[in-house]
Amino acid sequence: MSNQRLGSGLDFGLIGFYVICTGVLAFILLPIITIFAYSLVGSFDGGFISSLTFEYYRAALRNNSDPFLMSIQIAFVTTLIDILIGVPAGYILVKYNFRFNDLLRELTILPMAIPGIVIGIGVVRVWGTPRLGIDLAGTTVLIVAVHALFTMPFIIQTTMSTLESINFRQLEESAQSLGAGWIQLFTRVILPNIYNGILAGAVMVFALSMGEFNITFFVYSPLNTTLPIALFGGFRTATVGEASALASLFIGIVLVSIVCLQALSDTTVRSSGGNI
């Protein structure tokens, strides 16, 4: 290695890197550690050990059990819908070379590219009043619909890149030459090969749905408050300890998702995630 020549003495590059790296890691970790510490003691005025308590977690769960369950249910249904309709869509975009294919590919990422507040305001304007005899205003169905829309690009992109990585054309040709129809082909040949990739995408979708705030903020009603909405209220009204406990629980969910992701696929975490 050119920059690790023998006898060049101290490697200033590496030292500089460790300094910057330590700074960046501290920048990322300190707030997380602080939130966790606050969730256990409430404030740093007294002694740390003597004020250690789980009371804030109990209070956070007691006051937010409904949003918590609501978010988990919404995320579960959203993930299911994404897999059921998003995977075939991704499959078609990769497999067939039809007119407007490129255009459709670019259009599918729009829910990620358009700011959440714009989608939120537009959706409320359209579906905030009964249309075509359907009244979606304030319903959980509307929340699930916008979550499915917002997360759809992730599942479609995951499906497309996984399919492209397994040389599925050859697999399909061999299966078809043996007389398999599309259902057999898809369930017996394609699915087992892209299973891990799709599962990883599904975990990502679940985490994104759990954390979605920007669009949900415009379509929720007090009856179906989600966890991020409750967090938003909690940060303004609840005690520091309780809000931190709620935040820690959320960080825990994200951590579990990441561990699942790492276990499912060896690809690194993608650089795109939710919106702030």
Next chain:
Amino acid sequence: MSTLSEDDITWWSRVAALESKLPWALSIPVGLLYILFLGLPLLVLVSLSLEGQTPVANYIAVFTNPSYREALLLSVGISVLVTVISVSLGLIMAYFIGRREFPGKRMIVAIISFPISLPGILVAWAVIVMIGRTGVLSQAVGFITGTDPSNFSSAFGIVGLLIGYIYFTLPRATMALVSSVEKLDRTLEESAQSLGASKLETFRYVTLPAIAPGIGSAVVLSFSVCMAAFGTALLLASGEVNILPLKIYSIILGTYDYGVGSALAIVLTAITVGVIYGYSQLFGGEIYE
């Protein structure tokens, strides 16, 4: 065993024809989802934005009314500043992660990519517990200088906003850059140096052009995320810093002026979507991979 009759064969071929159309049928719901909850809402916003004395009256207001123009410029300014900081720091991190083997590398990558999956609303809380009125850093500085910690509270305002945005974009920028640094052909740099180029010249003329797509994607990701940020800003800077998304929110929910509000929303959309498609035109790849 009887042989297949003529009818059986046509029936089976019909089933096969239907089956081959199944993937298309399964994709229809995706199309409906996009049309009903993205296309239609956008169309409504566009048509609302055109309802004025003249069709472009609202758009003229966006660029001439000082309050709207300031919101637009402030958003762009903050996003550019955050992008510059995140991509510069991210490039240093990526350069070393992609180049060197050192103890704890996997751990460092895991930590740096962690905030990508955090909801933005949590990032706002992280800023508050660090530099809010009772934040640990405010308290520490207050304790050291012997003054009231709330003097150092800077979570609610532009400083808090900047820190929150960097917290969210630095990991994205780093991860977007790591893969392009890893792909870099090191022998090219070595030959440039053996031909007498300085380290800086090598970086400028060899390394930089090679990782340009990675830098482009890091810039676009950081910039568009900052421009679109809403939840974090609502918690940290509502009423303090009038960035574009907060301005849109206060116009539409405060004054119900859907004309100007929609025009601002469409301008914001044009900017974020524009930079993302600009990237794919320039580098021929997609930003979200």
